[in-house]
Amino acid sequence: MPITSHVAQALCAALEYAPERAGEVAQALTAPPSPALGDFAFPCFALAKQLRMAPPKIAAECAARVRPDALIARAVAAGPYVNIFLERAEATRRVLGAIAADPLRWGSRNEGGGQVVVLDFSAPNIAKPFHFGHLRSTNIGADLARIFSFMGYRVVRKNYLGDWGTQFGFVIYAWQKWGDTAELQARAIDYLVELYVRAYRESEADPAVREQARHLFLRLEQGDPQIAALWQQFRELSLAGFMQTYERLGIAFDSYEGEAAVNHLVDTVIGRFVKAGVAEESQGALVVQVSAVLGREIAPLMLRKSDGASTYAARDCAEAIDRWERYGFSANIYVVSRQEDHFAQLFAALTRLAAAEQWDSHWPATCENVSFGYVRGMSTRKGEAVWLEDVLDEARDRARRVREEKSAANPRAFPVLSEAELAYVSESVGQAALLYFDVSSRRLSDVSFDWDTVLQFEGNTGPYLQYSHARMCGIFRRAAAEGLGDFDVRAVVACLADEEWALVLALRAFPAAVAAACAGREPHEVARYLYELASAFNAFYNKHTVIDRADPATSHARLALVRAAQVTLGNGLKLLGIRPLETM
RNA sequence: GCGCCUGUAGCUCAACGGACAGAGCACCGGCCUUCUAAGCCGGGGGUUGCAGGUUCGAUUCCUGCCAGGCGCGCCA
Numbered sequence: 001m002p003i004t005s006h007v008a009q010a011l012c013a014a015l016e017y018a019p020e021r022a023g024e025v026a027q028a029l030t031a032p033p034s035p036a037l038g039d040f041a042f043p044c045f046a047l048a049k050q051l052r053m054a055p056p057k058i059a060a061e062c063a064a065r066v067r068p069d070a071l072i073a074r075a076v077a078a079g080p081y082v083n084i085f086l087e088r089a090e091a092t093r094r095v096l097g098a099i100a101a102d103p104l105r106w107g108s109r110n111e112g113g114g115q116v117v118v119l120d121f122s123a124p125n126i127a128k129p130f131h132f133g134h135l136r137s138t139n140i141g142a143d144l145a146r147i148f149s150f151m152g153y154r155v156v157r158k159n160y161l162g163d164w165g166t167q168f169g170f171v172i173y174a175w176q177k178w179g180d181t182a183e184l185q186a187r188a189i190d191y192l193v194e195l196y197v198r199a200y201r202e203s204e205a206d207p208a209v210r211e212q213a214r215h216l217f218l219r220l221e222q223g224d225p226q227i228a229a230l231w232q233q234f235r236e237l238s239l240a241g242f243m244q245t246y247e248r249l250g251i252a253f254d255s256y257e258g259e260a261a262v263n264h265l266v267d268t269v270i271g272r273f274v275k276a277g278v279a280e281e282s283q284g285a286l287v288v289q290v291s292a293v294l295g296r297e298i299a300p301l302m303l304r305k306s307d308g309a310s311t312y313a314a315r316d317c318a319e320a321i322d323r324w325e326r327y328g329f330s331a332n333i334y335v336v337s338r339q340e341d342h343f344a345q346l347f348a349a350l351t352r353l354a355a356a357e358q359w360d361s362h363w364p365a366t367c368e369n370v371s372f373g374y375v376r377g378m379s380t381r382k383g384e385a386v387w388l389e390d391v392l393d394e395a396r397d398r399a400r401r402v403r404e405e406k407s408a409a410n411p412r413a414f415p416v417l418s419e420a421e422l423a424y425v426s427e428s429v430g431q432a433a434l435l436y437f438d439v440s441s442r443r444l445s446d447v448s449f450d451w452d453t454v455l456q457f458e459g460n461t462g463p464y465l466q467y468s469h470a471r472m473c474g475i476f477r478r479a480a481a482e483g484l485g486d487f488d489v490r491a492v493v494a495c496l497a498d499e500e501w502a503l504v505l506a507l508r509a510f511p512a513a514v515a516a517a518c519a520g521r522e523p524h525e526v527a528r529y530l531y532e533l534a535s536a537f538n539a540f541y542n543k544h545t546v547i548d549r550a551d552p553a554t555s556h557a558r559l560a561l562v563r564a565a566q567v568t569l570g571n572g573l574k575l576l577g578i579r580p581l582e583t584m
Numbered sequence: 585g586c587g588c589c590u591g592u593a594g595c596u597c598a599a600c601g602g603a604c605a606g607a608g609c610a611c612c613g614g615c616c617u618u619c620u621a622a623g624c625c626g627g628g629g630g631u632u633g634c635a636g637g638u639u640c641g642a643u644u645c646c647u648g649c650c651a652g653g654c655g656c657g658c659c660a
Contacts, residue, residue: 027600030600030602032603033602033603033604034603034604037603041602041603043602043603045602045640045641046640048640049640055640078603079603080602080603080640081602081603125660162660164660165659165660166659166660167659167660259660282657283657283658284658285657285658287657296586296587297586297587298586298587298656299656299657300657301657302657302658304658305657305658306657306658307658309658311657311658311659311660312659312660313657313660315660337654338588338589338653338654338655339655339660340587340588340589340654340655341587341588341655341656342655342660344587344588371588371589373589373590373653373654374589374653374654376653399622402622403622406620406621406622407620409621410616410620410621412620413616413620413621414620415620429622440596440597440598440608441596441597441598442597442598444589444590445589445590445597446589446590446652446653446654447596447597448596450596452609453595453596453609456596456608456609457622458608458609458622458623459607459608459609459622460596460597460598460607460608460609461608461622463622464608464622464623466622467620467622467623468622468623470620470622471619471620471623472619474619474620475619476619477619478619479619482619516600524598528598528599528607531598531607531608532607535607538623538624539624539625541619541623541624542615542621542623542624542625543624543625545618545619546619547618547619548618562619583620584620584622
């Protein structure tokens with residue numbers, strides 16, 4: 001039985017509650033502000049009214065009635081709180097036992113039971129730069145995908161590429177005017193972006209360019225074979241460029257089908273909206289009114305423009321319906337920033353269609369938009385973006401320099417690495433800095449791009465977590481060298497010191513942190529947790545020596561504790577797409 | 585004008601409605617002949633934008649202001 005439930009039941013008994021109320025008591029349990037006060041705290045405020053007694057008095061009486069057992073050492077009243085102290089050794093045995101039982105699954109739950117969650121993220125626009133801002137959707141989405149998967153959901157990773165729209169008119173316009181085949185072969189996506197930016201700039205000075213681009217896109221929509229061939233070629237080149245970045249980051253999608261792939265469904269879906277009486281004509285365009293559904297004044301969702309062309313919103317509708325038919329998801333999550341109104345309109349329009357056509361499933365209610373803060377300090381349209389690949393390169397190079405400096409200052413502490421190992425470590429550390437930076441604040445807060453902040457390697461950073469992991473691994477290497485390689489992973493220090501106990505408590509909190517991250521669609525929860533875990537480990541590491549030849553029993557027990565910490569940190573880092581390193 | 589989001593230490597950010605609002609960076613002072621000092625320990629630093637309300641208790645929930653960001657039918 002989980003420790004929290006055990007404590008809750010003991011409190012239930014003390015309060016003369018029915019055992020069924022243990023869940024509600026467990027919900028009320030918190031951690032005291034200081035570990036010296038206890039391991040669990042039960043606030044008595046809520047009881048004051050029904051018992052007509054002052055909270056401190058309730059706490060005192062309750063504490064006196066809590067019966068110590070194998071797990072509970074004692075209960076102490078502190079003002080209005082009942083503070084519970086655990087038997088450290090017994091609690092540690094349980095925590096280490098749970099971790100050792102299935103290390104790779106430690107922290108996971110089967111909450112999802114195989115239900116499908118569709119995660120739509122990254123979704124870069126073809127022929128536009130893949131800049132640092134795209135890292136947010138890509139990273140948050142990839143993290144959520146791993147977290148949902150860890151929680152027992154079947155995850156469909158969907159990269160709904162922006163591969164259709166007037167921007168292609170710009171690229172094709174530029175290609176026809178300045179296009180150079182040799183350049184295209186040599187520089188691929190970089191060159192395409194350059195062309196797009198050049199055409200876009202020209203259109204700012206000359207509106208006629210925009211008209212030409214629009215016209216070229218219209219020809220593409222009408223199936224002009226020459227234009228379609230160009231589109232096909234540009235799409236493939238762009239995707240190949242994106243794929244390099246995804247592979248570098250270790251991210252793969254189940255589908256790379258973009259807007260173009262749903263084009264053939266759009267007319268049918270629009271027809272359904274019309275037939276169901278949900279769509280109406282307005283100012284020459286075809287729209288769906290959604291103000292009534294949303295309970296506020298909001299512009300309608302436009303399905304067709306006055307010139308007859310379908311909109312991206314119509315494609316989104318068609319795509320969502322197609323998505324449901326294919327996957328039968330229990331949740332459909334769009335990791336997209338700054339489109340709250342669009343998604344509100346989209347889900348509302350689908351809700352109206354569902355009602356009008358009397359669908360069996362109310363799946364539009366399971367659609368949600370996971371938004372995130374804006375990355376300041378960059379512009380995309382004018383081509384002043386900071387390219388993600390450049391940031392990754394700079395991060396990697398800086399990681400390498402830092403290691404060189406540190407190893408030069410303290411050669412004995414750093415193992416000699418081969419060139420391949422050094423390259424791997426540098427790349428991994430650089431990525432860790434970037435990826436962790438992205439989840440070091442809650443997703444909705446805006447972040448400003450700043451090289452020195454983003455590429456920080458000390459303090460609350462990704463490299464700090466990797467460093468902690470590498471330290472743990474260093475201990476195991478040393479243990480093997482000392483002939484202590486085969487230790488019992490469930491061994492427990494007889495009388496745990498405060499730092500050891502703090503580490504155990506941190507380990508215990510891992511599953512709850514992952515669950516909270518999943519429920520709140522907030523990878524930051526995992527990041528925050530891992531920093532606390534690493535801090536607890538480093539405090540322990542600096543205070544205590546794990547390997548002591550004179551004391552093999554303590555060495556075994558501490559090795560078991562470090563193993564549990566390494567498993568937990570490793571699992572957590574993997575959820576964030578950060579590589580746990582064995583050496584740095 | 586309407587909508588969404590955000591205001592917390594000099595900077596970047598935390599804090600299930602709970603005890604004294606915490607970290608990192610920067611600054612100051614300590615700790616490497618022993619498992620990686622990308623680390624650890626300590627110090628200074630705050631009217632949580634403002635004013636009300638709900639509550640035993642509000643950084644957290646509600647209302648109104650103030651400030652900032654983003655969006656608001658023919659771009660996607």
